[in-house]
Amino acid sequence: MSTAPPGTALTGAFRFVVVAALALGWASAGLAAGATPATAASCDSPEPSPDAFRGVVLETAAHGRIATVRTDDKRIVTVHGGAMGTTVWSSADRTYTVGAHYEFHPRDDAPPYRDDICTATHPINESDSDSAWSHTGWLVAVVVAAAVAGWCHRQ
Structure with missing residues (x-):
């Protein structure tokens, strides 16, 4: 009762x-x-990259950690969402979604670009209204x- x-x-x-x-x-x-698991690694606040660009992911490899991207200025580039040339993954690796539009803030200034979840890279909405x-x-x-x-x- x-x-x-x-x-x-x-x-x-x-x-x-x-x-x-x-x-x-x-x-x-x-x-x-477009929330990403940015808190999975211990990162400071990401700074915008002077080499930032926007583009659409055309295809991925390595479980989404390597992206082939068509930039908004029509170049085709490769972005590695973790350490390049390794099969070891870490909690700081970034994964990408095919068809998604991103603003990339890579760690270097030439392809293949290196990226991870501690950079300012983020998905963007086509209508610019998140x-x-x-x-x-x-x-x-x-x-x-x-x-x-x-x-x-x-x-």
């Missing part, structure tokens, strides 16, 4: 669902904005929370 005051059992369930819905919204906002998908995530969270609130209120 519960010793909780009447109506508080649903309040606990309601709080759980609201927190879960908000977490879903935050997670989808972060994933859609918030489009994050609004979708928040909308999902609000709709789920409202539906659960309505259901709990009727009970």
Whole structure:
């Protein structure tokens, strides 16, 4: 037998669902904005590279760690998301997604470029609006929370 005051059992369930819905919204906002596991390695704040360029990943190799990129100025270059010439992987290796558009901030000034998660390289949105998908995530969270609130209120 519960010793909780009447109506508080649903309040606990309601709080759980609201927190879960908000977490879903935050997670989808972060994933859609192209979040990368930059915290997997101990890096200082990455500085922009003077050799930065933008491009689309055409294909990858080595489990996404080597990218063939068509730059926005139509060159085809190779970017290594970790140490070049090695099959050893580390937590600082960066992986790339085929079809994604990136702003690359490599560690060197000529191809093949060397990159990792401690550089300022990041995916970019074609519309230059990284918030489009994050609004979708928040909308999902609000709709789920409202539906659960309505259901709990009727009970």
